[in-house]
Amino acid sequence: MKTKIFFSVAIISSLIIFFVLFKGLQNTNIYTPQVDVKKDIPYFEAKIFDSDIVKNSNEIFQKENFYLLNIWSSWCAPCRYEHPILLKLKDQVNLEIIGLNYKDNIINAKKFLKELNSPYRLILSDENGIIAIEWGAYGVPETFLIHNKRIIKRYVGPLNMNSIIEIKKFIE
Amino acid sequence: MFNHSHTTKPLFYKISGSWGNHEGSLLLWLLVLNLFIFLFLLKSKEQDKNYRILTLLFQQVIIIGFFIFIIKTSNPFNYIFPVPTEGLGLNPILQDPALAIHPPILYLGYVGSSVIFSATLAATSLNYISKNWAKHIKTWVLWSWIFLTLGILLGSIWAYYELGWGGFWFWDPVENVSLMPWIALTTLLHCILILERRKILTSWVIILSISTFTLSMCGTFLVRSGILNSVHTFANDPERGLYILIFLFCLIFLSLFIFFFYHKTEDNQKYDFFWLSKESSILVNNWFMMYFLVVILIGTIYPIFLEVINSEKISVGPPFYMKLIIPFLIPFLFAMAIGPKLKWIKSDIQNKINLSIFFIISFFLSILIIKNLKVNFLVNTILVSSALYLFLVTSREFLIKGINNLAQNLAHFGFSLLILSILFNNFFSTEVITNLKIGETFKSEKIHITFESIEKKEIKNYSSIIGKININDPKGLSQTLEPELRIYNQPNIVTSEADIKTNLFSDKFITMNLVQNQDYFNIRYQIKPFMIWIWLSVLLICSGGLISLFRKKI
Amino acid sequence: MKYLKYILIFLFLFDLNLLSANENNSHSKITKNLRCLICQGQSIHDSDSEFANSIKILVSKKLNDGFSEDQIYIFLKEKYGEWILYDPGYNKNTYFLWLLPLLMFIIGGAIILKRFIIKKN
Numbered sequence: 001m002k003t004k005i006f007f008s009v010a011i012i013s014s015l016i017i018f019f020v021l022f023k024g025l026q027n028t029n030i031y032t033p034q035v036d037v038k039k040d041i042p043y044f045e046a047k048i049f050d051s052d053i054v055k056n057s058n059e060i061f062q063k064e065n066f067y068l069l070n071i072w073s074s075w076c077a078p079c080r081y082e083h084p085i086l087l088k089l090k091d092q093v094n095l096e097i098i099g100l101n102y103k104d105n106i107i108n109a110k111k112f113l114k115e116l117n118s119p120y121r122l123i124l125s126d127e128n129g130i131i132a133i134e135w136g137a138y139g140v141p142e143t144f145l146i147h148n149k150r151i152i153k154r155y156v157g158p159l160n161m162n163s164i165i166e167i168k169k170f171i172e
Numbered sequence: 173m174f175n176h177s178h179t180t181k182p183l184f185y186k187i188s189g190s191w192g193n194h195e196g197s198l199l200l201w202l203l204v205l206n207l208f209i210f211l212f213l214l215k216s217k218e219q220d221k222n223y224r225i226l227t228l229l230f231q232q233v234i235i236i237g238f239f240i241f242i243i244k245t246s247n248p249f250n251y252i253f254p255v256p257t258e259g260l261g262l263n264p265i266l267q268d269p270a271l272a273i274h275p276p277i278l279y280l281g282y283v284g285s286s287v288i289f290s291a292t293l294a295a296t297s298l299n300y301i302s303k304n305w306a307k308h309i310k311t312w313v314l315w316s317w318i319f320l321t322l323g324i325l326l327g328s329i330w331a332y333y334e335l336g337w338g339g340f341w342f343w344d345p346v347e348n349v350s351l352m353p354w355i356a357l358t359t360l361l362h363c364i365l366i367l368e369r370r371k372i373l374t375s376w377v378i379i380l381s382i383s384t385f386t387l388s389m390c391g392t393f394l395v396r397s398g399i400l401n402s403v404h405t406f407a408n409d410p411e412r413g414l415y416i417l418i419f420l421f422c423l424i425f426l427s428l429f430i431f432f433f434y435h436k437t438e439d440n441q442k443y444d445f446f447w448l449s450k451e452s453s454i455l456v457n458n459w460f461m462m463y464f465l466v467v468i469l470i471g472t473i474y475p476i477f478l479e480v481i482n483s484e485k486i487s488v489g490p491p492f493y494m495k496l497i498i499p500f501l502i503p504f505l506f507a508m509a510i511g512p513k514l515k516w517i518k519s520d521i522q523n524k525i526n527l528s529i530f531f532i533i534s535f536f537l538s539i540l541i542i543k544n545l546k547v548n549f550l551v552n553t554i555l556v557s558s559a560l561y562l563f564l565v566t567s568r569e570f571l572i573k574g575i576n577n578l579a580q581n582l583a584h585f586g587f588s589l590l591i592l593s594i595l596f597n598n599f600f601s602t603e604v605i606t607n608l609k610i611g612e613t614f615k616s617e618k619i620h621i622t623f624e625s626i627e628k629k630e631i632k633n634y635s636s637i638i639g640k641i642n643i644n645d646p647k648g649l650s651q652t653l654e655p656e657l658r659i660y661n662q663p664n665i666v667t668s669e670a671d672i673k674t675n676l677f678s679d680k681f682i683t684m685n686l687v688q689n690q691d692y693f694n695i696r697y698q699i700k701p702f703m704i705w706i707w708l709s710v711l712l713i714c715s716g717g718l719i720s721l722f723r724k725k726i
Numbered sequence: 727m728k729y730l731k732y733i734l735i736f737l738f739l740f741d742l743n744l745l746s747a748n749e750n751n752s753h754s755k756i757t758k759n760l761r762c763l764i765c766q767g768q769s770i771h772d773s774d775s776e777f778a779n780s781i782k783i784l785v786s787k788k789l790n791d792g793f794s795e796d797q798i799y800i801f802l803k804e805k806y807g808e809w810i811l812y813d814p815g816y817n818k819n820t821y822f823l824w825l826l827p828l829l830m831f832i833i834g835g836a837i838i839l840k841r842f843i844i845k846k847n
Contacts, residue, residue: 004432010428010432018417020477020480020481021473021476022414022417024476024477025397025414027399027479029399029401030401031763033763033807033809034807103780128779128780129780130784130787133781134805136806138763138806139763140776337768337772337773344767401766401767402767447843451842452838452842452843455842459835459838462830462834463827463831463834466830466831470823471823474820484819485807485808486808486811486814486820487809487810487811488814488823489761489769489811490812491813492812492823496828603754
């Protein structure tokens with residue numbers, strides 16, 4: 001009797017473990033932070049690209065309209081791919097695109113913009129990557145859609161045509 | 173039956189003609205399985221015929237399971253290979269001699285545990301477990317234990333040399349997974365010593381044998397399926413994972429069934445030993461070992477459970493293991509020093525004065541060592557003194573007893589040396605991380621690091637950058653180290669090859685890294701004391717096992 | 727002779743003491759406890775990815791600003807989630823993680839006591 005009870009307990013617990021591991025197999029093992037959280041924008045101070053003027057986040061995002069903060073760098077290949085798509089958003093009335101130049105060499109960055117055109121209304125520079133961390137970013141490129149000092153949408157990795165459509169919907 | 177497994181082997185070659193990494197390793201696994209069963213047949217001639225046949229049967233179940241695994245999941249006609257498998261073969265980090273012999277040796281250990289598993293199941297179902305059986309299986313336990321220890325050592329050495337950040341143990345899932353069967357096996361090894369003398373603790377021996385193999389399989393599952401995230405990235409294929417998982421649980425059900433319905437409980441056995449005896453000291457060993465095992469097991473698989481149940485992701489890393497293991501290591505070390513001195517059944521502690529003198533010496537020595545360090549004083553003092561205590565007691569044993577009881581003493585001595593070297597390595601490691609351009613010098617009171625030059629070379633599939641870095645220490649000693657950067661072209665990977673200068677007391681370890689878009693290099697220089705002692709002490713532990721094997725034969 | 731050996735060992739260790747003294751102890755302690763999001767499986771301290779390098783700079787900056795270790799953890803946890811910490815704190819998600827091993831230890835001890843030590847008749 002005792003044996004049977006122990007046996008069934010052992011069987012049931014191993015079945016549970018089996019089930020959990022089975023379920024676990026279907027999850028990905030690569031961690032990505034949650035991206036669909038709506039948060040207030042972080043406070044930060046940043047130098048404006050190619051100058052010594054320092055601005056803080058309140059000054060940068062003071063208007064009521066939409067902002068698109070794009071983290072980019074001249075050494076990042078996906079940024080190059082993403083660039084024409086950003087340019088398509090350049091003329092949106094309700095939207096200001098702000099670039100955050102991530103850990104870049106200023107000469108290369110300028111060359112990059114000269115070659116591909118600049119979609120940015122304002123470029124901030126993030127020499128050591130700290131501002132990107134304030135935003136919770138962990139790679140380049142990343143893009144944040146901001147309204148009323150709140151992040152309403154975050155894109156990890158390069159933007160594509162679908163994200164453009166989505167962003168346009170948000171703005172309207 | 174034996175023929176069957178042999179005739180299938182050429183077939184495997186045909187099926188996995190590509191000799192990819194995954195297939196290759198499975199094939200190797202099967203090869204070793206077959207080899208071991210052959211050895212088992214040779215070695216067990218004096219055993220009961222039924223027992224031998226039944227062991228073979230269980231072993232065949234395992235072999236067939238893996239055979240089906242190969243056909244099912246690695247047959248190129250049924251499945252198109254996911255790209256990562258191919259990439260793995262090219263991964264330059266894995267092209268290393270230490271890593272080349274690491275898997276086979278580890279497999280020898282794992283497969284040895286499968287023989288123990290089958291033999292235990294066979295012995296249980298025939299009620300064949302006896303002192304005699306314990307003697308016979310002990311050889312297998314020892315062999316697999318030695319191989320497993322060596323395998324883990326090689327893996328650790330590889331990580332130290334190749335991963336390029338100077339650590340040797342990261343509590344990474346893949347490492348934990350190899351450590352778990354090792355702990356179970358070590359426990360079994362101690363437990364078998366009791367069984368060898370008197371027929372007690374049989375259920376416990378059965379459970380340990382089963383769990384050793386189950387944990388090895390579990391390791392294969394965790395590593396191969398990619399369910400866990402690890403530095404040692406292997407091919408991720410849930411399909412394979414699923415198969416191993418099902419197979420693993422079939423084996424678990426089988427062994428549970430046999431254990432509960434065939435095993436005769438030991439009602440007639442008397443535990444007539446005194447609380448202070450060799451038996452109880454071995455029980456204490458088992459108790460602590462099981463605790464360590466549980467810590468590692470839970471730490472490794474807990475994130476999977478949490479994610480499935482709660483869909484929250486957490487990391488369980490070194491701090492967790494440190495916090496739970498270190499406090500328990502202290503009594504464990506003391507028990508390791510005193511335990512072997514006890515006699516069977518009933519004992520008394522002899523040489524009390526001597527033992528306490530040693531304790532006082534080790535305690536004061538550790539106070540002196542720890543005093544000037546910026547580490548937690550209390551915990552570390554006790555920890556070091558317990559390890560030193562074991563060290564002193566076992567060294568004294570060498571002097572007075574000589575080769576009597578050498579195997580055990582050597583292994584315990586090796587363990588104390590291991591703990592001491594790891595601790596000192598932790599305390600005294602220094603590190604300088606700096607960015608240097610060519611020609612620049614990093615200066616501090618203790619050290620000057622000069623980046624002299626770089627040299628570029630083109631080699632077949634990669635281009636290499638070798639830096640010449642001069643290290644000047646305050647005593648005026650100067651040494652040039654040459655770390656290397658390899659930029660592979662096929663999969664575009666940059667690897668950093670450390671340059672390590674080893675001497676008896678410390679390793680000098682230097683790596684350099686490219687910094688994106690900058691003209692300087694990131695230089696990381698570490699002095700790691702007692703590195704070589706860590707490897708040596710593990711070898712000592714191994715040789716303890718070897719001697720025990722050797723002496724038995726005489 | 728034996729004592730001489732110990733004295734030598736001791737002197738040797740003492741000598742090493744002078745070498746050690748890691749200046750930025752808390753910095754390396756913190757970065758070793760952080761997991762890198764880029765090369766997952768490595769700590770920030772060990773990693774050389776851009777992300778890890780930035781975090782290292784951030785940690786030293788925060789330390790300079792007078793942040794405590796825990797405040798830095800809270801800051802990063804808020805940005806990247808629990809996952810970034812190698813040391814899973816003691817909270818509702820991890821009760822079992824911390825307590826289960828200890829519970830097993832107690833149960834093991836109880837079994838040994840009950841079956842082998844006390845029952846002596």
